[in-house]
Amino acid sequence: MSDNQLQLIPYARIHGEPVLELPLDLYIPPDALELVLENFQGPLDLLLYLIRKHNLDVLDIPMAELTRQYMGYIELMESNRMELAAEYLLMAAVLIEIKSRMLLPKVTKVSEDGIEDPRAELMRRLMEYEQMKLAAQALNEMPQAERDFEIVQVLIENTVQERLPQVSVDDLKQAWLGLLTRAKLNKHHTIRREQLSVREQMTHVLRCLKTGEYVAFENLFDLDDGLPKLVVTFIAVLELAKEFLVEIQQTETFGSIYVRTNRAINDE
Amino acid sequence: MSEPIAPSTTNDDLPAPVAENEVCASSISIDLFDGKMDTRGFKLVLEAALLTSSEPLPASELKKLCDVSLDNAQLEILLEELAQDWQGRGVELTRVASGWRFRAKPQMQIYLDRLNPQKPPRYSRAVMETLAIIAYHQPVTRGDIEEIRGVAVSAQILKTLEARGWIDVIGTRDVPGKPELFASTKQLLDDLNLRSLAELPPLQEISALLEPETATVN
Amino acid sequence: MSEPIAPSTTNDDLPAPVAENEVCASSISIDLFDGKMDTRGFKLVLEAALLTSSEPLPASELKKLCDVSLDNAQLEILLEELAQDWQGRGVELTRVASGWRFRAKPQMQIYLDRLNPQKPPRYSRAVMETLAIIAYHQPVTRGDIEEIRGVAVSAQILKTLEARGWIDVIGTRDVPGKPELFASTKQLLDDLNLRSLAELPPLQEISALLEPETATVN
Numbered sequence: 001m002s003d004n005q006l007q008l009i010p011y012a013r014i015h016g017e018p019v020l021e022l023p024l025d026l027y028i029p030p031d032a033l034e035l036v037l038e039n040f041q042g043p044l045d046l047l048l049y050l051i052r053k054h055n056l057d058v059l060d061i062p063m064a065e066l067t068r069q070y071m072g073y074i075e076l077m078e079s080n081r082m083e084l085a086a087e088y089l090l091m092a093a094v095l096i097e098i099k100s101r102m103l104l105p106k107v108t109k110v111s112e113d114g115i116e117d118p119r120a121e122l123m124r125r126l127m128e129y130e131q132m133k134l135a136a137q138a139l140n141e142m143p144q145a146e147r148d149f150e151i152v153q154v155l156i157e158n159t160v161q162e163r164l165p166q167v168s169v170d171d172l173k174q175a176w177l178g179l180l181t182r183a184k185l186n187k188h189h190t191i192r193r194e195q196l197s198v199r200e201q202m203t204h205v206l207r208c209l210k211t212g213e214y215v216a217f218e219n220l221f222d223l224d225d226g227l228p229k230l231v232v233t234f235i236a237v238l239e240l241a242k243e244f245l246v247e248i249q250q251t252e253t254f255g256s257i258y259v260r261t262n263r264a265i266n267d268e
Numbered sequence: 269m270s271e272p273i274a275p276s277t278t279n280d281d282l283p284a285p286v287a288e289n290e291v292c293a294s295s296i297s298i299d300l301f302d303g304k305m306d307t308r309g310f311k312l313v314l315e316a317a318l319l320t321s322s323e324p325l326p327a328s329e330l331k332k333l334c335d336v337s338l339d340n341a342q343l344e345i346l347l348e349e350l351a352q353d354w355q356g357r358g359v360e361l362t363r364v365a366s367g368w369r370f371r372a373k374p375q376m377q378i379y380l381d382r383l384n385p386q387k388p389p390r391y392s393r394a395v396m397e398t399l400a401i402i403a404y405h406q407p408v409t410r411g412d413i414e415e416i417r418g419v420a421v422s423a424q425i426l427k428t429l430e431a432r433g434w435i436d437v438i439g440t441r442d443v444p445g446k447p448e449l450f451a452s453t454k455q456l457l458d459d460l461n462l463r464s465l466a467e468l469p470p471l472q473e474i475s476a477l478l479e480p481e482t483a484t485v486n
Numbered sequence: 487m488s489e490p491i492a493p494s495t496t497n498d499d500l501p502a503p504v505a506e507n508e509v510c511a512s513s514i515s516i517d518l519f520d521g522k523m524d525t526r527g528f529k530l531v532l533e534a535a536l537l538t539s540s541e542p543l544p545a546s547e548l549k550k551l552c553d554v555s556l557d558n559a560q561l562e563i564l565l566e567e568l569a570q571d572w573q574g575r576g577v578e579l580t581r582v583a584s585g586w587r588f589r590a591k592p593q594m595q596i597y598l599d600r601l602n603p604q605k606p607p608r609y610s611r612a613v614m615e616t617l618a619i620i621a622y623h624q625p626v627t628r629g630d631i632e633e634i635r636g637v638a639v640s641a642q643i644l645k646t647l648e649a650r651g652w653i654d655v656i657g658t659r660d661v662p663g664k665p666e667l668f669a670s671t672k673q674l675l676d677d678l679n680l681r682s683l684a685e686l687p688p689l690q691e692i693s694a695l696l697e698p699e700t701a702t703v704n
Contacts, residue, residue, distance in 0.1 A: 372537075
């Protein structure tokens with residue numbers, strides 16, 4: 001053994017020969033023992049590996065050496081991986097227990113299943129683990145959605161027929177009712193009965209003036225509307241003027257009257 | 269019947285195959301496909317890519333699917349053919365601004381809606397109250413609405429109603445900040461099946477609805 | 487070689503083209519379709535619904551697409567036919583745990599990957615072993631998993647699988663601490679393109695790790 005190798009802790013001993021080098025598929029630089037252990041899914045995995053790849057007989061492991069190895073692992077791992085260390089420690093203890101029980105004189109305890117082999121429980125666990133390990137590999141090899149195949153999804157353009165909320169007059173009524181209830185509860189604001197037709201005509205007039213251009217006063221009126229409407233329109237124009245929403249101009253007496261929105265004035 | 273039917277099995281009940289419904293060998297000869305993939309094979313790949321993509325695929329992307337280099341004209345011919353192959357189906361290959369995509373035909377909508385029935389959406393109370401204030405009180409500024417409702421009116425509410433075509437801006441009030449004046453539109457009257465705003469339920473009538481309950485309180 | 491290649495050209499990479507690439511009128515006669523929609527029309531609707539759905543569609547949902555009432559056997563025949571119609575395409579209709587859905591064939595992936603180079607990550611051995619134990623031994627507690635694996639199972643592993651929708655908690659075991667019981671989900675089967683847990687790869691027989699006779703004491 002070279003000095004370099006002496007620094008290594010053997011992974012296991014097979015028939016007295018230390019296993020220092022891991023096979024190629026697991027080779028990790030000698031100073032990275034922790035990484036090697038992280039490549040194993042725990043003591044069962046490591047044990048399984050040694051048994052399957054190196055035909056390691058659990059019984060042939062020299063107990064003193066085994067103990068020394070595991071203590072070495074633990075020293076290395078204690079610093080940062082206490083949980084993992086505990087698991088390896090437990091496994092070492094199990095192995096030592098098995099070995100010691102087998103060294104004891106045979107008592108030939110006959111249970112219902114026959115002669116009890118102290119290794120049976122460990123073997124059962126190892127086999128169960130190995131089965132799941134292989135199952136996991138098989139699962140991983142199955143084609144997985146997104147990773148190995150794509151799901152078809154063709155667009156449905158919901159905009160084709162976008163559903164809009166339907167509103168009825170009754171809904172509007174309910175909305176007002178809600179407002180009124182609140183208004184009654186806090187009387188800060190009183191809701192006046194509006195002269196609806198005047199308000200409507202105010203909107204109408206503002207629409208006519210939307211361009212911002214002067215519009216002849218008479219053009220705001222449609223003579224076919226009948227007298228009541230004409231009056232309402234006239235009141236609407238006065239109301240708009242009162243609220244400084246429109247400006248009414250007459251450059252000369254009995255000349256044409258022009259109306260335009262205040263916005264147009266402000267934009268100038 | 270339950271056994272999988274071999275592709276070669278002919279079936280007397282089947283009508284003569286309709287040519288337009290399958291992915292056909294192309295009418296153009298692209299002899300670029302030297303053994304690796306023939307034109308028909310490439311069309312199958314194109315089809316699979318377009319069916320699985322959530323986004324429209326531009327020509328530059330689709331060209332990556334081919335083992336040999338295609339020019340835009342060749343690709344276009346194949347895509348047009350593929351679109352042809354899908355004629356008469358419930359799904360169609362369409363060209364949009366950012367590329368090509370499959371989509372369900374609008375006629376399928378009534379069936380597809382059965383799978384995800386949406387309940388008719390409703391406007392929130394805030395939207396309805398805002399609409400009511402604008403309808404009864406027009407022209408009003410956002411500030412007016414807020415004063416009546418007693419809470420802030422989000423821009424989203426006004427945008428919703430504007431997008432619906434029910435309100436619009438008809439001017440600004442000549443006060444600092446020049447707030448916009450909102451009014452209701454003809455569209456609203458049409459949608460409510462009214463001839464004029466005068467046909468809206470009179471406010472007094474609405475108030476009357478409230479009296480019996482609040483009378484005892486006051 | 488320069489001529490358009492007939493569909494008979496076989497290609498190892500691609501499914502062999504077959505004639506039945508269209509949606510055919512059905513071989514079964516459902517004379518329930520009284521004028522409104524014929525069998526072929528219904529198959530087009532089925533196809534459009536399956537192509538547009540992001541989730542597999544169960545029979546109960548698919549039946550809603552028909553204007554007349556269908557029984558499961560009739561629906562199944564139509565779906566099997568539809569699957570047949572798609573043979574030889576890059577996309578196939580498959581049946582999974584939660585219903586029917588279209589997917590691109592895995593052979594298409596080498597092409598589709600060109601458009602979408604970033605793939606979901608492969609799960610670590612720890613995650614896959616945990617998943618295998620849950621899938622094959624369900625319902626299991628975290629303790630059960632740790633017992634089999636011989637190491638602690640981090641919460642992160644279980645969270646990863648839950649976030650993927652592959653496992654969920656289906657209850658607690660009635661022992662002190664009431665540990666949660668994990669089981670696999672339909673989503674896992676869907677994502678593996680399986681109909682039931684019985685279709686998971688069978689567990690391998692594990693060869694004995696030591697011969698009983700050699701159990702001699704040294």
